[in-house]
Structures are given as structure tokens and as C-alpha cells.
Amino acid sequence: MxxxxxxxxxxxxxxxxxxxxxxxxxxxxxxxxxxxxxxxxxxxxxxxxxxxxxxxxxxxxxxxFCDHGITPPSTISKIMASAGSPVNVCIAGGILAFGENHAGAIENAMKIFQEGVKISDAYNDLHQKLHGSSLRNIETKVKRYPDLDIVIIQKIQGHENS
Structure with a gap:
């Protein structure tokens, strides 16, 4: 044991x-x-x-993140594996190769997404303080993108979002 x-x-x-x-x-x-x-x-x-x-x-x-061809992160991991390195070291090598051109797009997209969530939460908190109710309880006009699972609020109580 x-x-x-x-x-x-x-x-x-x-x-x-x-x-x-x-x-x-x-x-x-x-x-x-x-x-x-x-x-x-x-x-x-x-x-x-x-x-x-x-x-x-x-x-x-x-x-x-799955291997989609000959790109630096996957190539580095394969080279390290062919040299007999342990699998955790090979994975770490591939992850360390991420940068602006490889997996960087995901990082930038997530930063934009996180900023959108912060703005949405702040707007909802402000609306709660001003009107005593959450936006989640108010009728809204929305534009839906079901394939992307995105909803954009266009108008709230007749006022345009900026």
C-alpha cells in the first residue's frame, strides 16, 4: 500500500x-x-x-485543442515523445509552445468573451439598482444566434443599448 x-x-x-x-x-x-x-x-x-x-x-x-496537423505545439510534443520523454513532459512541451499564432486566437476570444460577461453583469447590477429588478425579469428584444449559443440584447424598455 x-x-x-x-x-x-x-x-x-x-x-x-x-x-x-x-x-x-x-x-x-x-x-x-x-x-x-x-x-x-x-x-x-x-x-x-x-x-x-x-x-x-x-x-x-x-x-x-486536438491535433489538427503539423503545427508547432503538436510537432514539439511528437518530437519529444519520439525521444522517449514521459507523456506529461510531451504535453507540457506542446502547451508551452502556445502563443499568439498557435492557440492564441482562443485566448483572445476568451478575453473578449470574459469582458462581455463583465459588462453584462455590470449593466444588470446597475439596472437592478436603478429599477429594482433584474434584466432577467424584463421583456427584451433579442437577436439569437442558436448555432453559436449567443443572444444579443438589442432594446431594453425602449432604450437602445450602446
């Missing part, structure tokens, strides 16, 4: 006890066969199961 030298190591991600293993509060029995790969990675990173929309977007991000 493996024993840790330092038993003071703690994590909030996994709880291990005799005959019980939980990840972020979910038992292994709940996870295996019921969680998709994107749901599991999201759970590990965020500490919660993603909503349907978050899962779809996160799955798209994971798929975009």
Missing part, C-alpha cells in the same frame, strides 16, 4: 476515505458513466458541473 511521506497534504478537489472517493462532492459512482469528458474537466477546474451551454462551449474548446 502506498503511503504519503507528508500526510498533511490536502485538496478541496478530491475526498478519499475508506471505500469512498469523491471529486468536488460527487462520488465516483455518480461520475462514471454519467459525466461526459468535458463535464468532468469542467468539474475539476471550476468545482461545479457545467450548464448545458457551458458544457457545449467547453467541449468546443477541448476539441479545438
Amino acid at each position: 502506498l503511503k504519503l511521506k507528508n500526510s498533511d497534504l490536502r485538496t478541496s478537489i478530491t475526498q478519499v476515505e475508506r471505500n469512498m472517493l469523491k471529486t468536488q462532492g460527487f462520488s465516483q459512482e455518480e461520475i462514471i458513466g454519467n459525466f461526459s469528458f468535458p463535464e468532468m474537466v469542467y468539474l475539476l477546474l471550476k468545482g461545479e458541473k457545467p450548464s448545458g451551454n457551458h458544457e457545449k462551449m467547453f467541449e468546443a474548446v477541448l476539441v479545438s
Whole structure:
């Protein structure tokens, strides 16, 4: 049986006890066969199961990271693997090759998306303070892009968004 030298190591991600293993509060029995790969990675990173929309977007991000030809990140990982490096080192080498031209577009897109979420939350908070109700409870005109799972609010109570 493996024993840790330092038993003071703690994590909030996994709880291990005799005959019980939980990840972020979910038992292994709940996870295996019921969680998709994107749901599991999201759970590990965020500490919660993603909503349907978050899962779809996160799955798209994971798929975009799959090898799609001869690009520096995948080439570096392959060269490192051919030299006999351990798989974790090969993956790290590929990830470290990400930059402005390789996987950088995703980083920039996520920065824009995060900024949009911040603006939306700030606008909603301001509306709550001024009008005593959340935008989520107000009739709005929206433009929907179902393939991208995006909704743009065009007018709220007759006032144009800027």
C-alpha cells in the first residue's frame, strides 16, 4: 500500500476515505458513466458541473485543442515523445509552445468573451439598482444566434443599448 511521506497534504478537489472517493462532492459512482469528458474537466477546474451551454462551449474548446496537423505545439510534443520523454513532459512541451499564432486566437476570444460577461453583469447590477429588478425579469428584444449559443440584447424598455 502506498503511503504519503507528508500526510498533511490536502485538496478541496478530491475526498478519499475508506471505500469512498469523491471529486468536488460527487462520488465516483455518480461520475462514471454519467459525466461526459468535458463535464468532468469542467468539474475539476471550476468545482461545479457545467450548464448545458457551458458544457457545449467547453467541449468546443477541448476539441479545438486536438491535433489538427503539423503545427508547432503538436510537432514539439511528437518530437519529444519520439525521444522517449514521459507523456506529461510531451504535453507540457506542446502547451508551452502556445502563443499568439498557435492557440492564441482562443485566448483572445476568451478575453473578449470574459469582458462581455463583465459588462453584462455590470449593466444588470446597475439596472437592478436603478429599477429594482433584474434584466432577467424584463421583456427584451433579442437577436439569437442558436448555432453559436449567443443572444444579443438589442432594446431594453425602449432604450437602445450602446
